[in-house]
Amino acid sequence: MKVLLSGYNFDADIIKELKEKAGWEKDNVTPETLSAAYARISRDPRDIEELRREAREEVDRSRKSNETIIFGLGHASVAEHAYFNFDIIGLSRLAVEQVQKFRMASFTEKSQRYITLEGDFVIPEEIKEAGFKKEFKELIKEQNSVYNKIFSSLQDYLFDKHSDMIRKKAGRRTVEGWAKEDARYVVSLATESQFGMSVNARSLENILRQLGNSGLKECRDLSVRLYDLVKYLSPSIIKYILPTEYDRSGIKEIGNVLGDLHTDERKAALPEVKLVSRTSDPDKAVAAAIVSDIKGISYGSAMKAVKSMDQEKLRSLFVKALKYRMSYDTVKRYFEFADTTFEIVLSATNYAQLKRHRIASLLAGPYDTDLGYTLPPNIERIGMENEFRKIMAKTDDLYKEMSGTLPSHAQYVLTNAHRRRLLLKMDLREIYHFMALRLDEHAQWDIRNTAEKMLSELKKAAPLSTMMCCGKSDFRERSKDIFD
Ligand SMILES: Cc1cc2nc3c(=O)[nH]c(=O)nc-3n(C[C@H](O)[C@H](O)[C@H](O)COP(=O)(O)OP(=O)(O)OC[C@H]3O[C@@H](n4cnc5c(N)ncnc54)[C@H](O)[C@@H]3O)c2cc1C
Incomplete structure (x- = not known):
C-alpha cells in the first residue's frame, strides 16, 4: 500500500508569501490541478502521482480537460476535489441565513454570546432607495440601546445569582455570555456578523447561482465578490454561476397557479412543535x-x-x-430508516442554531409578526419585560409600514426574538446527533426547549429506538439506567 498526502488547504497569505519568496511565476498554484489529475484517473493507466505532475506542469491542458470532464461529460463531482476558504465579514444576520442554508459547506460564525454588540448594522440599499433610511436607523439604534440596558441588568442579576462562578475569569466570561445571549433577542437581523466558510468548487458554484437569485442585494453582491475571488484562480471548475429560469420563475409560477388560498389557520395558535409526519x-x-x-x-x-x-x-x-x-x-x-417531520415555530435566535444541522431537510417560511416573538425568561425575571415588549411593538409597527413596499427587506428590522415557521425533516440517526448537542447542558435554552418538545413527541411514537436519545451531558447517567 502507498498513501500520499496530495494536497491540503492552508492560509492564502502563506501561499502569497511563499510565492513571493520563491519568485514563483507559474500559474499552477491552483486547486484545479488536483481536480484535473483525479478526473483522469478512471481513463488513464498512469499512476496518480504522474497524473498530478503532468496536471501541475500543463495547467492550460488541465483546465481544458476539467471543462470537458466536469461540464462536457457532467462529472461534476470532480470539482469537489478543489476546496476554498473565505472570510465573510460585515454581512447582515438576515443575509447570513441565506448563505448558511447550504448543506455541503462548513461554517463557523462569531457567536453573539461572546461579543458585545457595538451597534454595527447594515443599511440595505433597498431600504435607502425606498426612503426608509431615517426610520430604519432610528429604530435599530433604539433596539441597540435597549440591548445595552438589558445586558447590563442581566449581567448584574446573573453575577449575583452565580457569585461563586464569577470568582474565576473563565466562569465570569461564561456568565457574561449568558447575559449577552439573552440581551441579543432585541437586536435586529440587520446586525453585522462574521464567519468563515469552507467549501468545495462544486458546492460553491451552486451557492453563487442561488445567491445571485436572492431578493437581497447583499446576497447578490456577495455572489459577485466570491466569484471575483476564485474566477482567475480556478476558471475551469466553476462555470454555471448565473441563476437559471428554473431558479427565477418556477416558484413564482407555482404561486400563480395556486392563486389565493383561503385557510382558517390562526397563526398565533400554531403549536411551537408538532410532529406532522413520520414513518x-x-x-x-x-x-x-x-x-x-x-x-x-x-x-x-x-x-x-x-x-x-x-x-x-x-x-x-x-x-x-x-x-x-x-x-x-x-x-x-x-x-436512518425511520423519518420524522416536525413543524416548528421558532425565534430567529433558535433558527440560527437549528439551520446549522446540515443533514436535516429544512424549509423555513419568512419571519412573520403574526407568529409573535420569544421573550427570554431571564428578561421577565429582571423586570424588563415591559421595555422588551415596547421595543417589539415599535419594531412591528415599522415592519408593517415597510412591508407594503418591501415585503422581503422589511425583515431586516425584525429582531432575534421574532419568529418564523419551519418544516424540519430528520431521520432518527440525525435526531440522535441533534439531541446529543441540543439537549446538552451547554445548549442554549431556546433550542433546548425545542429539542425537548421534539423528543417528547417522538418518544410516544418510537419509545424503543429513541431510548438512548439524550444530551451528551446525560449520556453516562442514561446508559447506567438502561444497561446496568
Ligand atoms: C453549545 C453549542 C455552541 C455552538 N457555538 C457555535 C459558535 O459559536 N459558532 C458557530 O459557528 N457554531 C456554533 N455551534 C454550531 C456547531 O458548530 C455546529 O455547526 C452545529 O451544532 C451542527 O452540528 P454538526 O456540524 O455536528 O452536525 P450536522 O450538520 O447536524 O451534521 C450531522 C453529522 O454529519 C456529519 N457531517 C455533516 N457535514 C459534514 C462535513 N461537511 N464533513 C464531515 N462530517 C459532516 C458529522 O458527523 C456531523 O456530526 C454551536 C453548537 C453548540 C451545540
Missing part, C-alpha cells in the same frame, strides 16, 4: 433494517420477523444495538 412505526422500521442487515434477508422477511416479536424481545434488540456505544459514537445507519 408509521419507527421502532419496527429500524428493527427491520437491523434484522435484514444482520441476518442477510430481505426487508419484507425481516419486517415479518420483527412483527412476530414480543415487546420484550424487541426491546432487547434495541438494548444490544445501543449498549456499547460511547457518547461520541454516531448511532448506526439502521436509524
